[in-house]
Amino acid sequence: MNPAGKRSWSGLYLFVVFAILYAPILYLVVYSFNSGGTMHGYEGFTLEWYGEVFSDVRLLIIVLNTLVIALFSSAISTVLGVIGALAIYRVRRQQSRNALLSLNNVLIVSPDVVIGASFLILFTMIGLQLGFISVLVAHIAFSVPIVVLMVLPKLQEMNPSLLDAARDLGASGWGVLTKVVLPVIRPGIFAGFFMALTYSLDDFAVTFFVTGNGFSTLSVEIYSRARQGVSLSINALSTLLFLVTIALVIGYYLISLRNSRPAEGGQNR
Amino acid sequence: MKDDAIIRFDQVTMRYGPEDVVLDKVSFELQPGKFYTLLGPSGCGKTTILRLIAGFADPTEGTVYIGDVPMNGVPANKRRVNTVFQDYALFPHLNVFENVAFGLRIKKLKKDVIQAKVSEALRFVNLVGYENRKISEMSGGQRQRVAIARAIVNEPDVLLLDEPLSALDLKLRTEMQVELRELQRRLGITFVFVTHDQEEALAMSDEIYVLNKGRIQQSGTPIDIYDEPINRFVADFIGESNILEGKMIRDYRVEFGGSEFDCVDGGFLPNELVEIVIRPEDLEVVSPEEGKLKVRVESQLFRGVHYEIVGRDRSGNRWLVHSTRSVKVGDEIGLRFGPEAIHVMRFGETEEDFDRRLEAFAEVNHAK
Amino acid sequence: MRSNARNYYLIPYLAWIALFVVAPIALIVYYSFHDIEGGFTLDNYAKFFTPVYLKMALSSFWYALLITLFSLLVAYPTALILTRTKHKQLWLLLIILPSWVNLLLKAYAFIGLFGTYGLANALLETIGIGRKQILFTDFSFVFVAVYIFIPFMILPIFNSLEEMNKSLIHAARDLGASAWTTFRRVIFPLTLGGVKAGCQAVFIPALSLFMLTRLIAGNRVITLGTAIEQHFLVTMDWGMGATIAVFLVIIMALIMVVTGQGRGSIR
Numbered sequence: 001m002n003p004a005g006k007r008s009w010s011g012l013y014l015f016v017v018f019a020i021l022y023a024p025i026l027y028l029v030v031y032s033f034n035s036g037g038t039m040h041g042y043e044g045f046t047l048e049w050y051g052e053v054f055s056d057v058r059l060l061i062i063v064l065n066t067l068v069i070a071l072f073s074s075a076i077s078t079v080l081g082v083i084g085a086l087a088i089y090r091v092r093r094q095q096s097r098n099a100l101l102s103l104n105n106v107l108i109v110s111p112d113v114v115i116g117a118s119f120l121i122l123f124t125m126i127g128l129q130l131g132f133i134s135v136l137v138a139h140i141a142f143s144v145p146i147v148v149l150m151v152l153p154k155l156q157e158m159n160p161s162l163l164d165a166a167r168d169l170g171a172s173g174w175g176v177l178t179k180v181v182l183p184v185i186r187p188g189i190f191a192g193f194f195m196a197l198t199y200s201l202d203d204f205a206v207t208f209f210v211t212g213n214g215f216s217t218l219s220v221e222i223y224s225r226a227r228q229g230v231s232l233s234i235n236a237l238s239t240l241l242f243l244v245t246i247a248l249v250i251g252y253y254l255i256s257l258r259n260s261r262p263a264e265g266g267q268n269r
Numbered sequence: 270m271k272d273d274a275i276i277r278f279d280q281v282t283m284r285y286g287p288e289d290v291v292l293d294k295v296s297f298e299l300q301p302g303k304f305y306t307l308l309g310p311s312g313c314g315k316t317t318i319l320r321l322i323a324g325f326a327d328p329t330e331g332t333v334y335i336g337d338v339p340m341n342g343v344p345a346n347k348r349r350v351n352t353v354f355q356d357y358a359l360f361p362h363l364n365v366f367e368n369v370a371f372g373l374r375i376k377k378l379k380k381d382v383i384q385a386k387v388s389e390a391l392r393f394v395n396l397v398g399y400e401n402r403k404i405s406e407m408s409g410g411q412r413q414r415v416a417i418a419r420a421i422v423n424e425p426d427v428l429l430l431d432e433p434l435s436a437l438d439l440k441l442r443t444e445m446q447v448e449l450r451e452l453q454r455r456l457g458i459t460f461v462f463v464t465h466d467q468e469e470a471l472a473m474s475d476e477i478y479v480l481n482k483g484r485i486q487q488s489g490t491p492i493d494i495y496d497e498p499i500n501r502f503v504a505d506f507i508g509e510s511n512i513l514e515g516k517m518i519r520d521y522r523v524e525f526g527g528s529e530f531d532c533v534d535g536g537f538l539p540n541e542l543v544e545i546v547i548r549p550e551d552l553e554v555v556s557p558e559e560g561k562l563k564v565r566v567e568s569q570l571f572r573g574v575h576y577e578i579v580g581r582d583r584s585g586n587r588w589l590v591h592s593t594r595s596v597k598v599g600d601e602i603g604l605r606f607g608p609e610a611i612h613v614m615r616f617g618e619t620e621e622d623f624d625r626r627l628e629a630f631a632e633v634n635h636a637k
Numbered sequence: 638m639r640s641n642a643r644n645y646y647l648i649p650y651l652a653w654i655a656l657f658v659v660a661p662i663a664l665i666v667y668y669s670f671h672d673i674e675g676g677f678t679l680d681n682y683a684k685f686f687t688p689v690y691l692k693m694a695l696s697s698f699w700y701a702l703l704i705t706l707f708s709l710l711v712a713y714p715t716a717l718i719l720t721r722t723k724h725k726q727l728w729l730l731l732i733i734l735p736s737w738v739n740l741l742l743k744a745y746a747f748i749g750l751f752g753t754y755g756l757a758n759a760l761l762e763t764i765g766i767g768r769k770q771i772l773f774t775d776f777s778f779v780f781v782a783v784y785i786f787i788p789f790m791i792l793p794i795f796n797s798l799e800e801m802n803k804s805l806i807h808a809a810r811d812l813g814a815s816a817w818t819t820f821r822r823v824i825f826p827l828t829l830g831g832v833k834a835g836c837q838a839v840f841i842p843a844l845s846l847f848m849l850t851r852l853i854a855g856n857r858v859i860t861l862g863t864a865i866e867q868h869f870l871v872t873m874d875w876g877m878g879a880t881i882a883v884f885l886v887i888i889m890a891l892i893m894v895v896t897g898q899g900r901g902s903i904r
Contacts, residue, residue, distance in 0.1 A: 014719070018731070021735050025746065028746045038754070039749030083649050112845070118662065121665065142657075144653055164325050166371070167345040169419070170376060179374075209866075223852070241739060
C-alpha cells in the first residue's frame with residue numbers, strides 16, 4: 001500500500017495508453033516529411049509530399065467536395081434537427097414521445113453498412129442519380145437524429161415559464177421561438193452542428209455505398225489509394241487534416257466553454 | 270358597479286378531467302387601482318385564476334372579462350396584463366436591460382423611447398446601475414425586482430403576481446411586502462397577488478379572496494376576513510383561533526363550554542347549533558373567580574411577544590390563549606372576553622348565504 | 638404549459654422519419670425476399686442458414702466479442718485513472734481527440750506501422766524476436782479495431798464513474814472493505830450502466846466493420862458487414878445482401894433489448 005507507487009503505476013498505464021493512441025498519428029506526421037518515399041527507413045527531411053498534395057488537382061477537388069458536403073449537410077440537418085427536437089418537445093403524451101425518440105435513434109444505432117445499403121436501395125428506387133446530391137442527402141439524413149439528441153436536452157432543461165413570460169410580454173409564437181427558445185438552446189444547436197460536421201467529415205461507409213459518377217469524398221479516396229499501397233502524399237494530407245481537426249477541437253472547446261459558463265451560473269443562482 | 274370593473278369572472282369553471290375540477294363556477298369582479306390577494310392552500314385554484322386572467326389557459330365554461338371585453342380565446346400576447354412569475358422566468362440569455370426591454374422591443378418602440386422607459390422602470394425598482402448585469406449575477410431579491418420592472422414597463426392595466434415572494438428569505442420577504450404595497454400605490458394599477466401565506470395577505474391587501482377546493486370561500490378586507498370568518502375553513506386558515514361547537518339560544522345569546530354568554534350576532538333559528546370562533550389574543554388571563562370560563566393550564570410556550578398557553582375547560586374544550594402574563598402549568602386560570610370577541614358561524618354557510626342572512630337580520634332589526 | 642397551437646414542427650420531422658428511417662428498413666426487408674431477377678423468393682433466407690453464412694455470422698460475432706472484451710479491459714482502468722487525475726476534462730479531451738481524426742487515416746497509419754518494415758517489426762527485431770507477419774493477421778485486425786473503438790468505451794464508463802457518489806467509496810472503505818473489494822462490490826456494480834453503454838457502442842459497429850477487414854485483415858476476416866458490401870457493390874446480389882442486413886438489424890435490436898436501452902450511448 002504505497003500511494004506514491006500506485007500513482008506511478010497508474011501514470012505509466014495512462015502513458016502507454018496515450019502513446020498507443022497517438023502513435024499512428026505521429027507516425028503519419030513524421031513520415032510525411034520522409035524523402036525516402038516509404039513509411040519505413042527515414043531518409044531525410046522533405047516537403048515534397050506536401051507539394052504533391054497541393055499540385056494534385058483531383059485531390060484538392062475532393063477535399064473541397066468533402067468540405068462542401070460537410071458544411072451543407074450539417075447546416076441543413078441542424079435546421080431539420082432543431083425542428084425535430086421542437087416537435088418531440090411539444091408532443092405531450094409520453095408514449096408518443098418515446099416512440100418518436102426510438103425512431104429517431106434507429107439511424108444512430110444502426111450499423112453504417114446497413115444504412116449505406118438501405119439508402120442505396122432507396123436512391124435507386126426513387127431514381128436519384130448517385131453522386132453529389134445522393135451523398136449530400138444521405139449525410140443530412142444520418143445527421144438529423146444526432147442534432148435532435150443534442151438539442152432536445154437543452155429544450156427540456158429550459159424553464160417552461162420563460163415561454164409564458166415571453167407571451168405575457170407580447171411575443172407571438174414566432175417571437176417566442178426566435179427571441180427566447182432559440183437563444184436559450186443555442187449551445188445545443190452549436191453542439192449539434194459540430195457533431196453533424198464531424199460525423200459527415202468522418203463518414204466512410206455510407207458515402208462509399210451511395211456515391212457514384214466519379215464523385216468522391218476524402219474517406220473514400222483514401223480508402224481506394226490505401227488499397228493500392230503506401231503513398232506519402234496521403235501522409236502529408238493526413239498531417240494537414242490533423243492540424244485542421246485540432247483547430248476545430250480547440251474552437252469547439254472554446255465555444256462550449258463560453259456557452260457553459262452563463263448556464264452554470266444560472267443554475268447556481 | 271359592473272361598468273368600472275377591470276376584471277370580471279362570470280361562472281368560470283375549469284376542468285382538466287371529468288373528476289378533476291380546478292375551479293367551480295367562480296364569479297367575482299375586481300375594481301381598478303386596488304391590491305387584491307388570492308389566498309388559499311396549494312391546489313385551491315388560485316394560480317389557475319391567475320393563468321386565466323393572463324391568458325395561459327382558457328376556461329372550460331364561463332367567461333373572463335377584462336374591461337368589458339370577453340377574453341375567451343384571446344392569447345396572452347394580446348392582453349393588457351403582465352405577470353411576475355413565481356420563479357421570475359427571467360431570460361438567461363439577456364442582461365437586465367434587455368430583459369426589461371423585451372416587451373417594448375416586441376412592440377417595436379423607438380430606441381430612445383425604450384431607453385427612457387427601461388431606465389424609468391429600473392429607477393422604480395431601485396436597480397439603477399444594474400443595466401448590463403447578467404441575470405446569473407443578480408441575487409434573489411434583485412431578480413425579483415427585475416421581474417417586476419419587466420412587467421410594469423409595459424404599463425399594464427393589471428399586474429399579476431404569482432407567489433413572487435416565496436423564494437425569498439423571511440427578512441427580505443417582509444421588506445418586499447412593504448415595497449410591493451408602496452409600488453402599487455405609486456403606480457395606481459390593479460395588483461392581483463397570489464399567495465398561500467395568510468400573514469402576507471393580511472399585511473398587503475385591500476381585499477382578500479380566500480379560496481378552497483376551487484371555490485371562493487370568502488372575500489373582504491383583511492379586517493373583515495380576520496374578524497368575521499364565515500366558516501371553519503376561513504377561521505382556521507387565517508390566523509390562529511379557538512373553534513368550538515355551541516348553541517344559539519336566541520339573538521345575542523349563545524351557549525358554549527357549559528355556560529351562556531352575551532354576543533353580538535343574530536339572525537339564527539332559536540337553539541340552532543353553531544360554531545364559535547374566539548381568537549387567542551382576545552382572551553384575557555385573570556384569576557379563576559374573575560373569569561367567565563375556568564381553564565386548567567396544560568402547557569405554556571414562550572413565543573417572544575407573548576406566551577402561548579394551552580388549557581382545557583370543564584367540558585373538555587381545548588383553549589389556545591395568547592397572553593403577556595406567564596402562568597403555571599397545572600394551575601386553574603380564568604378567561605375573560607367581551608361579547609364582541611365571540612364570533613358565531615352557521616354550519617357550512619356560503620358567502621352568499623352569509624350576506625343574505627346579515628341583510629335580512631339588519632332589515633328585521635330596522636323594522637323593530 | 639406548452640401552447641395549445643398545433644404541432645406543425647411534426648410535419649417535416651415525420652417526413653424525415655418516413656423517408657429515411659421507415660422506408661429504408663421496409664425496402665431492406667422487401668429486397669430480402671427477392672432474387673437477382675426481382676422475383677419473390679425465400680431462397681435468401683434458406684441460404685443464410687447454410688454452413689457458409691452461419692460460419693461467417695459466428696466468426697463475425699466472435700471477433701466483435703473479442704474486440705468488445707479487449708476494449709473494455711483497456712478502457713475501464715483508463716477511465717478509472719482518468720477520473721483521479723487533476724485536469725480530467727483536458728485528459729478526456731486528449732483521449733477523444735484521436736477519434737476525431739478520420740478513421741481511414743488511422744487505418745492507413747497502421748498499414749505502415751504493421752508493415753514488414755514498419756515500426757512494430759523494427760521493435761520486434763531489436764528485442765530479438767525477429768520480423769513477423771503482423772499485417773493481414775487476426776491480431777492486427779483486432780488490435781486496430783480496439784484502437785479505433787477505445788474512446789467510445791472510455792467515454793460512457795468515465796461518465797458513469799463521474800456520476801457515482803464519491804462518498805460511497807469512502808463509506809465502503811470505512812466499513813472495512815479493501816481497495817479490491819470496494820472496486821468489485823461498489824464501484825463496478827454502480828458503473829455497470831456505463832459499461833453496458835460502452836459495450837453497446839463497440840459491439841454493434843464491430844459486428845459490421847468492413848473497411849478494416851479489407852485494409853488490415855486483407856480479406857482474411859469476413860464479417861457480416863463485409864458480406865453486405867460484397868453483395869451490394871461487387872456481386873450485385875442485393876437480395877442476399879438485404880437478407881444479411883435484416884439479420885444484422887435483428888441482432889442489433891436484440892442486443893439493445895438485452896443490454897437495456899443504454900442511456901445515451903452516443904455520449
